[in-house]
Amino acid sequence: MKALWPETDRATWRAALERYSSVVERQKVARLIDLDRWYRAELPDAIRSRTKPHVELPELVRLTEWKMARGVWRAPNLVLVRGNAPSLVISASTAALAAVPDPKAPVAAMAALAGVGPATGSAAVAAFAPEHYPFFDELVAQQVPALGEVKWTLAYYAKYADALRARAAEIGGGWTPAMVEQALWANVGGKARAV
Numbered sequence: 001m002k003a004l005w006p007e008t009d010r011a012t013w014r015a016a017l018e019r020y021s022s023v024v025e026r027q028k029v030a031r032l033i034d035l036d037r038w039y040r041a042e043l044p045d046a047i048r049s050r051t052k053p054h055v056e057l058p059e060l061v062r063l064t065e066w067k068m069a070r071g072v073w074r075a076p077n078l079v080l081v082r083g084n085a086p087s088l089v090i091s092a093s094t095a096a097l098a099a100v101p102d103p104k105a106p107v108a109a110m111a112a113l114a115g116v117g118p119a120t121g122s123a124a125v126a127a128f129a130p131e132h133y134p135f136f137d138e139l140v141a142q143q144v145p146a147l148g149e150v151k152w153t154l155a156y157y158a159k160y161a162d163a164l165r166a167r168a169a170e171i172g173g174g175w176t177p178a179m180v181e182q183a184l185w186a187n188v189g190g191k192a193r194a195v
Contacts, residue, residue: 004187005143005167013171016183023186027070035066043127047097055093055124057086063123064115070190071119071137080115089113093124100125101132104158111154118157130178134164139191140184 004016024036043063047053055063064081068074096109106129110121122136134140136157141150144163150156164177171180 003143004184005145008170010171010173010175013175013180013183016187017179020182020186023190024070027190029069031065032069035062035069039063039066039123039127044130047128052094053097053128054090055097055127057082057084057089060084060089060093060113060116060120060124063127064120067120067123067135070185071139077115077117077120081113081120082115084113084115096121096125097128100129103132103161104154106133107136107157107161108154117152118154119152122157122161126178126181131176132165134161134177134181136160137181137185139188140164140181143184143188 004013007013021036025033039062043059046059047055061078061082064078068078092109092113096106099105099109106125107118107121110116110124111118113121116124119136122133126133126135138150141147141156141160144160147156147159147163161177164180168175168177168180
């Protein structure tokens with residue numbers, strides 16, 4: 001595949017984004033297709049339908065499973081996520097989503113939960129506000145030359161998200177940071193693996 005990041009043509013970006021679903025299917029990872037459909041189509045509406053938008057524990061577990069199915073399966077993290085008190089997940093995610101569109105606070109608030117780092121935290125926040133936040137994915141970060149080596153820190157995520165926000169603005173036409181993330185991931189063919 002040709003490098004997508006330096007492209008300025010919106011049609012080229014659109015073509016990469018349109019391949020996203022087929023790339024998800026080609027991963028051949030158990031449940032990824034269903035989890036991805038749920039993450040993109042159902043979870044955002046569920047979060048937004050609440051008087052105070054928040055994520056509930058079963059949703060946090062499921063989005064963690066989605067993240068791991070699309071990337072690297074880390075069973076100990078999933079155990080930690082499942083061990084969070086339901087009320088703590090609600091209060092932390094309520095505070096996180098109330099902080100939108102702050103560039104750092106929402107992901108930091110989510111990352112305070114057990115087993116939730118910047119990647120999982122970004123998944124929750126991006127589901128609620130894809131116009132402000134991309135999901136933090138290593139394969140995507142590796143395509144952004146100015147970011148350097150991937151570091152799983154909140155500071156690195158902030159640089160990553162800023163870069164994807166800037167690229168979405170440059171592409172224009174209603175592009176969001178989440179769309180940029182999906183197009184970049186699809187362009188390299190994904191790399192989901194379950195171990």
